[in-house]
Amino acid sequence: MAASDQSPITKSYQPITWNFKLLANDMLGGFGGMGEGMSVQIAPDGRRIIWLAHESAPKNFTAVDVSDPRKPKVVCQTDLPHANMRSNSLETCGNMMAVAYQTSKKDLTPAGFELFDISKPENPKSISFFDCSGPHSRGVHQLWFCDGEYVHCASGSRDFVPTNAQDDQFYRCVDVRNPSKPVEVGRWWMPGTRQGDNVMPPSRHPIDKGFRAHNCNVYPQRPDRCYLAYIDGGMFVLDIADKANPKKISSWTNSPPYTGFMHTIVPLFDRGLMLVTDESTENNAKDWPKLIWVLDAREETNLVPISTCPLPDPKVYAEAGRFGAHNIHENVPLPTAWHSDQIVLGTFFNGGLRAYDISNPYQPKEVGIFMPPAPPGAPTGTIQMNDVFVDERAIVYTVDRHIGGLYILEMDF
Amino acid sequence: MLDLFPSREAGPFGRRLKRERGARVPVIVVTGFLGAGKTTLIRRFLKSPEGAGTAVIVNEFGAVGIDDALIRDSAEETVLLGNGCVCCITRTDLQVALRRLVFDRERGTVPPFARVAIETSGLADPAPILQTFSTDRALGGEFHIDVVLAVADAMNGEAELDSAAEARKQIILADRIVISKTDLATPAMVESLTRRVKALNPRAAIDIAIAGALDPSRIIEPATNERGGFVAEAEHADGITSFVMTRKEPIAWPVFSRAMETLIALRGVDLLRVKGILNVAGCRGPVVVQYVQHLAHPPVELEFWPDPNRDSRVVFITRDIAERDVKVLFAAVTALAKS
Numbered sequence: 001m002a003a004s005d006q007s008p009i010t011k012s013y014q015p016i017t018w019n020f021k022l023l024a025n026d027m028l029g030g031f032g033g034m035g036e037g038m039s040v041q042i043a044p045d046g047r048r049i050i051w052l053a054h055e056s057a058p059k060n061f062t063a064v065d066v067s068d069p070r071k072p073k074v075v076c077q078t079d080l081p082h083a084n085m086r087s088n089s090l091e092t093c094g095n096m097m098a099v100a101y102q103t104s105k106k107d108l109t110p111a112g113f114e115l116f117d118i119s120k121p122e123n124p125k126s127i128s129f130f131d132c133s134g135p136h137s138r139g140v141h142q143l144w145f146c147d148g149e150y151v152h153c154a155s156g157s158r159d160f161v162p163t164n165a166q167d168d169q170f171y172r173c174v175d176v177r178n179p180s181k182p183v184e185v186g187r188w189w190m191p192g193t194r195q196g197d198n199v200m201p202p203s204r205h206p207i208d209k210g211f212r213a214h215n216c217n218v219y220p221q222r223p224d225r226c227y228l229a230y231i232d233g234g235m236f237v238l239d240i241a242d243k244a245n246p247k248k249i250s251s252w253t254n255s256p257p258y259t260g261f262m263h264t265i266v267p268l269f270d271r272g273l274m275l276v277t278d279e280s281t282e283n284n285a286k287d288w289p290k291l292i293w294v295l296d297a298r299e300e301t302n303l304v305p306i307s308t309c310p311l312p313d314p315k316v317y318a319e320a321g322r323f324g325a326h327n328i329h330e331n332v333p334l335p336t337a338w339h340s341d342q343i344v345l346g347t348f349f350n351g352g353l354r355a356y357d358i359s360n361p362y363q364p365k366e367v368g369i370f371m372p373p374a375p376p377g378a379p380t381g382t383i384q385m386n387d388v389f390v391d392e393r394a395i396v397y398t399v400d401r402h403i404g405g406l407y408i409l410e411m412d413f
Numbered sequence: 414m415l416d417l418f419p420s421r422e423a424g425p426f427g428r429r430l431k432r433e434r435g436a437r438v439p440v441i442v443v444t445g446f447l448g449a450g451k452t453t454l455i456r457r458f459l460k461s462p463e464g465a466g467t468a469v470i471v472n473e474f475g476a477v478g479i480d481d482a483l484i485r486d487s488a489e490e491t492v493l494l495g496n497g498c499v500c501c502i503t504r505t506d507l508q509v510a511l512r513r514l515v516f517d518r519e520r521g522t523v524p525p526f527a528r529v530a531i532e533t534s535g536l537a538d539p540a541p542i543l544q545t546f547s548t549d550r551a552l553g554g555e556f557h558i559d560v561v562l563a564v565a566d567a568m569n570g571e572a573e574l575d576s577a578a579e580a581r582k583q584i585i586l587a588d589r590i591v592i593s594k595t596d597l598a599t600p601a602m603v604e605s606l607t608r609r610v611k612a613l614n615p616r617a618a619i620d621i622a623i624a625g626a627l628d629p630s631r632i633i634e635p636a637t638n639e640r641g642g643f644v645a646e647a648e649h650a651d652g653i654t655s656f657v658m659t660r661k662e663p664i665a666w667p668v669f670s671r672a673m674e675t676l677i678a679l680r681g682v683d684l685l686r687v688k689g690i691l692n693v694a695g696c697r698g699p700v701v702v703q704y705v706q707h708l709a710h711p712p713v714e715l716e717f718w719p720d721p722n723r724d725s726r727v728v729f730i731t732r733d734i735a736e737r738d739v740k741v742l743f744a745a746v747t748a749l750a751k752s
Binding site for chain 2: 019270272296
């Protein structure tokens with residue numbers, strides 16, 4: 001009956017825009033390979049600035065004036081001190097910004113995070129640098145900074161000797177109430193990953209990406225909880241009421257049989273739900289399936305997976321680049337962020353940006369796709385959507401990992 | 414689900430939507446009598462940039478699919494329904510075709526098409542087609558009719574309206590009417606048909622197509638965006654009337670739904686189309702309701718009111734049902750619910 005068997009459009013990868021409206025694309029002056037730090041600031045002069053972390057050197061971060069989302073304008077773009085490092089993650093809170101620095105090898109500097117005064121977006125001023133370098137450390141991969149007081153980060157440390165070289169980054173909480181003198185106040189690592197632990201090191205996964213911290217989200221609804229993704233170690237809910245002594249409340253992992261790399265945990269407090277994402281790290285969908293998972297978290301000590309956000313047949317997407325889940329909009333607890341417990345927006349590399357309606361959390365339903373054509377010069381020949389942020393106006397910002405820069409969209413569903 | 418995982422963002426009818434169709438695929442139903450120019454209109458639309466990504470379902474009343482052959486070269490997907498009329502013999506085929514499109518899209522073998530255009534056979538009664546989309550079970554969860562468009566031919570339209578009840582019903586149930594073949598007809602013929610069509614359906618906007626060409630936005634613009642939908646009061650033909658029920662004060666949902674249940678139980682077959690927005694007590698946004706004969710669309714709460722007017726407004730298109738009786742029924746249910 002249906003003509004799909006004869007259709008010329010079947011079975012090949014092609015761009016799709018469905019229920020999103022593209023307002024603008026800015027390739028950021030030819031440096032459009034973007035990481036996973038996106039944060040919106042309302043500058044003292046009233047301009048709306050989105051701060052973006054770069055995926056890799058030579059650029060550090062870029063600030064874009066998005067007061068008119070149809071006419072983005074780069075106002076600041078900075079360089080890293082050298083090519084053997086990256087500033088993959090950043091967050092802003094008021095007129096302060098924290099930027100993560102991770103080196104490609106151990107014992108290099110600068111490895112840690114830097115605090116900036118961004119009152120004048122054209123001219124960010126360094127306030128301080130928190131050093132996390134060391135013979136076993138690559139510094140900070142990811143950070144969370146929303147209350148102006150504490151930076152929660154996935155970091156190595158001079159005094160931390162991992163049982164496996166890949167497990168160098170763990171959870172650290174750093175007091176920045178005096179921004180010129182950040183002080184570590186607490187830390188937690190997965191038992192078995194530090195030399196001297198009294199438990200055995202964890203068994204490695206076939207695709208070994210490390211038992212190490214990634215996102216460490218903390219929300220004002222539960223300031224005594226840290227929702228910590230731990231890559232190949234799954235995820236943990238930590239009690240951080242006493243920041244000096246974080247304690248494990250519960251954990252959950254899908255691997256094995258899945259292939260590890262748990263990335264982000266977003267609790268939906270009113271609903272007793274939790275979103276958990278994996279990251280696809282292998283080209284050609286070799287680590288398929290990497291998914292967004294929905295957990296029933298009404299009982300935080302017994303997390304129950306109840307569904308995943310559906311993705312299309314990977315065959316169509318396996319030809320080039322990565323395909324699978326990565327970042328989602330995290331309901332960052334700032335007035336400049338959109339908050340929703342009904343819609344999930346996630347980036348899926350060559351699967352683009354996808355939106356899901358989770359009003360029935362047992363049956364997430366795809367409600368929008370933005371898979372633009374490959375940007376000129378894209379090394380994989382496809383888009384590689386890496387991160388997403390939605391501001392309080394419900395304007396969606398999403399970035400390409402390699403070259404495409406910033407895409408600004410409206411949700412149309 | 415709402416009880417198990419409650420959300421302050423959701424209302425009693427679930428997630429509040431930006432627009433009535435939410436994320437569902439928009440459907441354009443193109444009706445019109447035999448030879449009215451439906452295929453030409455669709456072909457011209459498909460060739461426009463706005464027509465990209467349209468899946469077309471063609472219903473032919475005849476053994477050879479001529480219209481299908483004409484359309485296939487420019488449509489995203491073309492589905493030909495068999496030898497029969499989409500409203501009766503092949504209604505199941507329509508459902509199967511639409512389900513198949515959804516299935517193929519979810520398998521990734523067909524991209525998420527932007528919309529579906531259904532070209533009905535000239536003899537089709539639009540009401541059963543509308544019913545097909547009226548409930549979740551019958552594809553209402555995936556598709557949403559954005560506009561029912563009736564094409565009337567300036568050369569022969571009046572004669573067809575005189576002789577065929579189906580042609581009159583197509584005009585009466587349409588959201589928008591396109592007068593075609595105006596380049597072949599005299600201005601007097603166009604004017605006369607326009608008058609006639611307006612008398613049959615004063616709710617619908619009337620557009621003039623020149624050589625089959627129409628501004629594509631007039632094909633894809635949802636009918637709900639037109640204010641005229643709530644000003645109609647008319648005696649049409651064949652015992653069909655339309656009227657608008659308005660109410661200033663917020664209405665309790667049980668009152669509205671019970672009154673509609675009674676109407677459906679007693680006279681469902683004569684409720685040709687009921688559509689409107691309600692100011693439901695306890696809801697932040699307007700609630701869109703839609704009924705086609707016995708079937709009710711799941712109500713949808715919108716995020717925002719379309720205009721400053723907060724009155725409930727519902728259009729009834731009915732056969733042999735008096736406006737007064739409906740209004741008395743609603744008044745009685747309202748009074749009983751209070752007591």
